[in-house]
Amino acid sequence: MPSINNLDKLFRKRIQYSSADPVTFQDLDIILEKMANHIPFENVCIVEGRSRKLTKDNLLNKMLLMNEGGLCYELNSLLYLFLIESGFEASLIQGAVYDHALGTFGRIGRTHVAVKVCHEKQYYILDGGFGGNIPMKPVPLSGETVSSANGEFRIRAGKTAYGDYRLEMKLKHKDTDWRTGYAFDSKRTIKDVRFLDDVRVTVEEHPDSPFNKHLLLTKRTDDGSVTLTDTSFTQWEKGNVKKSEINSEEYQELLNLWFSQADKKDPK
Structure with a gap:
């Protein structure tokens, strides 16, 4: 290490x-x-x-x-x-x-x-x-x-x-x-x-903190950004937005695709 x-x-x-x-x-x-x-x-x-x-x-x-x-x-x-x-x-x-x-x-x-x-x-x-x-x-x-x-x-x-x-x-x-x-x-x-x-x-x-209740991950991409929660995935690309509801299995797949070892190249 x-x-x-x-x-x-x-x-x-x-x-x-x-x-x-x-x-x-x-x-x-x-x-x-x-x-x-x-x-x-x-x-x-x-x-x-x-x-x-x-x-x-x-x-x-x-x-x-x-x-x-x-x-x-x-x-x-x-x-x-x-x-x-x-x-x-x-x-x-x-x-x-x-x-x-x-x-x-x-x-x-x-x-x-x-x-x-x-x-x-x-x-x-x-x-x-x-x-x-x-x-x-x-x-x-x-x-x-x-x-x-x-x-x-x-x-x-x-x-x-x-x-x-x-x-x-x-x-x-x-x-x-x-x-x-x-x-x-x-x-x-x-x-x-x-x-x-x-x-x-x-x-x-703190009870009013927005960060201690639900999972949230977001980062910039070459064309916009991606945001992942435990129930949804949102992708901004060249000004267009796509948001979809997800389940726990899809959450894990998207986590691995977009956020695991985030020093890798963004997936295409």
């Missing part, structure tokens, strides 16, 4: 990033895109009751050796550790996701985690753990709009109960107007992933 000490090499292998050159800020677009394609956003270990404390070793073992995915606090903590090792000035931030069905921020508080990076005296948010809403590009705090295969994204200054900024999005093929993704506090930064273990506990145990 490979050593978890070699974070840089293992991360590049997991996301199929073949370059061995030092990572520059200009490389972050492709890093984020490859991460979205190869490390799924998923809650399997929570539903199966085998979650572990949030530590560097546990994160690397789960996602780089066992080839599993994770939720925002796992995915973005892993991204943060890779960026720090690559020499970036980075930290972790917490935010509260906006619940559009309720018309307010989520009831479980600041449980969204993302990465803040400083480059040439400008600050950016990198987010590899926002499910189907990931920007796949650094989003500047300056308010400038960035565009990716997943849509348009921007950050707006504005005080809420959860911080001083909001990430807004207009997802491709899904949104016609801007909508709030989450609010976050840019000043409350975290440097040690272990300090986010209370986020993990809340997501796993």
Whole structure:
């Protein structure tokens, strides 16, 4: 079994990033895109009751050796550790996701985690753990709009109960107007992933958590995205969506096809 000490090499292998050159800020677009394609956003270990404390070793073992995915606090903590090792000035931030069905921020508080990076005296948010809403590009705090295969994204200054900024999005093929993704506090930064273990506990145990009741796995593909639950499979491809109800046997087949050893090429 490979050593978890070699974070840089293992991360590049997991996301199929073949370059061995030092990572520059200009490389972050492709890093984020490859991460979205190869490390799924998923809650399997929570539903199966085998979650572990949030530590560097546990994160690397789960996602780089066992080839599993994770939720925002796992995915973005892993991204943060890779960026720090690559020499970036980075930290972790917490935010509260906006619940559009309720018309307010989520009831479980600041449980969204993302990465803040400083480059040439400008600050950016990198987010590899926002499910189907990931920007796949650094989003500047300056308010400038960035565009990716997943849509348009921007950050707006504005005080809420959860911080001083909001990430807004207009997802491709899904949104016609801007909508709030989450609010976050840019000043409350975290440097040690272990300090986010209370986020993990809340997501796993809070009665209003959307991630402790039913299986959910999603990731980007070359042409869109796939989402698997214990009862349905949804595939977006070139703006067209197909959703089908599934049984437990079909769930296992789709899990093996799309999400097992997610560093393999996407099935065609």
